[in-house]
Amino acid sequence: GLPQAPSGAGAPIALSYELFPPRNEKAAASLWDTIRELEGTNPDYVSVTYGANGSNRGTAVELLNRLLRETTLRPLAHLTCVGNTADELSGIISELLDHGVRGILALRGDLPRDPGDGPRQGSLRHAQDLIELIRRVEQGRSALLCAGKVAIGVAAYPAKHPESPSVEHDVEVLLAKQRSGADFAITQVFFHADQYRELVVRARRAGVRIPIIPGVMPLTSLRRVRRLGVLTGVDPAPKLLDALGRAGDAAESRRVGVSATVDLARAALDAGAPGIHLYTFNEHAAALDVLDKLQLLRPARRAPAPELVQA
Numbered sequence: 001g002l003p004q005a006p007s008g009a010g011a012p013i014a015l016s017y018e019l020f021p022p023r024n025e026k027a028a029a030s031l032w033d034t035i036r037e038l039e040g041t042n043p044d045y046v047s048v049t050y051g052a053n054g055s056n057r058g059t060a061v062e063l064l065n066r067l068l069r070e071t072t073l074r075p076l077a078h079l080t081c082v083g084n085t086a087d088e089l090s091g092i093i094s095e096l097l098d099h100g101v102r103g104i105l106a107l108r109g110d111l112p113r114d115p116g117d118g119p120r121q122g123s124l125r126h127a128q129d130l131i132e133l134i135r136r137v138e139q140g141r142s143a144l145l146c147a148g149k150v151a152i153g154v155a156a157y158p159a160k161h162p163e164s165p166s167v168e169h170d171v172e173v174l175l176a177k178q179r180s181g182a183d184f185a186i187t188q189v190f191f192h193a194d195q196y197r198e199l200v201v202r203a204r205r206a207g208v209r210i211p212i213i214p215g216v217m218p219l220t221s222l223r224r225v226r227r228l229g230v231l232t233g234v235d236p237a238p239k240l241l242d243a244l245g246r247a248g249d250a251a252e253s254r255r256v257g258v259s260a261t262v263d264l265a266r267a268a269l270d271a272g273a274p275g276i277h278l279y280t281f282n283e284h285a286a287a288l289d290v291l292d293k294l295q296l297l298r299p300a301r302r303a304p305a306p307e308l309v310q311a
Ligand code: FAD
Pocket: 048, 049, 050, 051, 052, 053, 078, 079, 080, 105, 106, 107, 108, 109, 110, 111, 125, 126, 127, 128, 154, 155, 156, 161, 162, 163, 164, 165, 169, 170, 173, 176, 186, 187, 188, 189, 215
């Protein structure tokens, strides 16, 4: 299920994927092909992103509902403080719980580029405030309406959060999120396994006990790696940029990227990571390649062998 406690040695590796709500019907059709492929790997959950300003709320809720109704997948709904008032967020949280969502990734959201569009009056300031709001909404509902505790995930940063004064401050913030009721953390993308390892060491030293799951993106496209570097403020490894830049065609770029991703994920697992969260960009091929090479593809719900059917 959704990660709740640190997994001990030998525990199975948790597997999860990030999807974003499709922007049009063509994208939706291709996303559903991807969802069916990913479903075949029996992940612990799939997460659905939320536009910081709440603009894609309708398509996000629709995707979450379809995942609940039409698949065996457990969705984790991202939710952000930015762009909605606390009252609006209470309503959205209730709605998600009504639909059967049992996992929420509590985020602040990226601040709007134009400060004029800054946080609205009555909006929550930090992810920590959203965690507390989710717990209040949950407690305010009858046990019947909300069977089972809602699992709350939060963001963690192997490379410093761009607005944060230091990595130590980041860990204090992560500890505060745990105190407010976070059950697990997923990391921002990172390009050096040492950064993940050091984050975990700092966090454990500070008293963070919740699982910290590395967020890993298939590094198969130079354009995407560069863009993500800009969006997240995390500098891609120059060596990786070089190798992707030298790749002659898409197939070579994919081979280089998958291999780099596998190395990164393996190093994180060697450092004790309890799972892998793959940023899929709504595409399954590279994600499944990576998992295959990591030997993490589960033989889940595979069609029974023909001789068993006949017997
Ligand atoms: P916070 O934990 O609130 O931190 C934001 C900043 O405030 C940090 O610099 C922190 O140090 C500081 N801070 C926090 N609490 C305090 C405090 N009590 N006192 C002083 N300073 C404090 N964005 C989206 O818009 N939609 C998504 O779906 C989405 N999904 C994401 C998924 C993952 C796994 C990750 C890692 C990020 C995702 N983001 C998403 C991006 C995220 O919203 C940004 O990174 C955002 O800038 C910070 O979010 P946060 O939840 O870490 O915020």
